[in-house]
Amino acid sequence: MDRVFQALADQTRRDMVERLIGGPASVSQLAEPLAMSLPAVMQHLRVLEACGLVRTEKVGRVRTCRVEPTVLRMAEDWLGRQRTTWEHHLDRLGDFLTEPQPKPEPGSRP
Amino acid sequence: MDRVFQALADQTRRDMVERLIGGPASVSQLAEPLAMSLPAVMQHLRVLEACGLVRTEKVGRVRTCRVEPTVLRMAEDWLGRQRTTWEHHLDRLGDFLTEPQPKPEPGSRP
DNA sequence: CTGATAGTTAAGCAACTACTTGACTGTCCC
């Protein structure tokens, strides 16, 4: 999980993911719009591969990269879980604020 | 955006967020379950605050921290957008594979 | 074989991260 968010914490890598969401690409196609050397792109690619966001396969001399949406989903799920939990808490707070004052138990304040 | 994912790329900080999702807490309450010094917790807290995931307010000598769900939502949205785009592409690929071969235009292959 | 293409490896470097310890500043309560 650390690795996934770490991978997404970089604009370049998010750009690469967005590119790959649109379909598979070779390393050079991936590098083409990026203002950096090929080795730099390779390093980003390795980060994306290490956390499972991207799978790559080399055939002949070209390595083809494609996105692996399951891991993307995992991150989304974690965030979604936090949000829904928070919304639940809001609901319960709302209930508490709108429900009529419960009768104080007899003897609760002598 | 970089900052948000960067902030979430750390287990300690995710733990802090999960703790705060359950309700506001003071710095020491936040630090209590964590196996590290208070200054370390403060630094994590500053990261969370810098990216807007958490807001804090000091009253008297205690600083109260609470989660800011809008930023959490932003990250979730980015991920959701990627996923839905990918699903769209899958759909269109499915259409392409299942639709009948289009008639070749007259003269397209002499 | 030769040259161009596609990718890979390795070394080096500046900047950043996640801590630590130690000293310090306020605030609260008696």
Add this chain to the structure above:
DNA sequence: GGGACAGTCAAGTAGTTGCTTAACTATCAG
């Protein structure tokens, strides 16, 4: 006032990240 409590500042350090350049290895086309 004086001690305890809650938090803060500063400096130092080991390890990581994001890049670079230079040299190298395969693969393909003619």
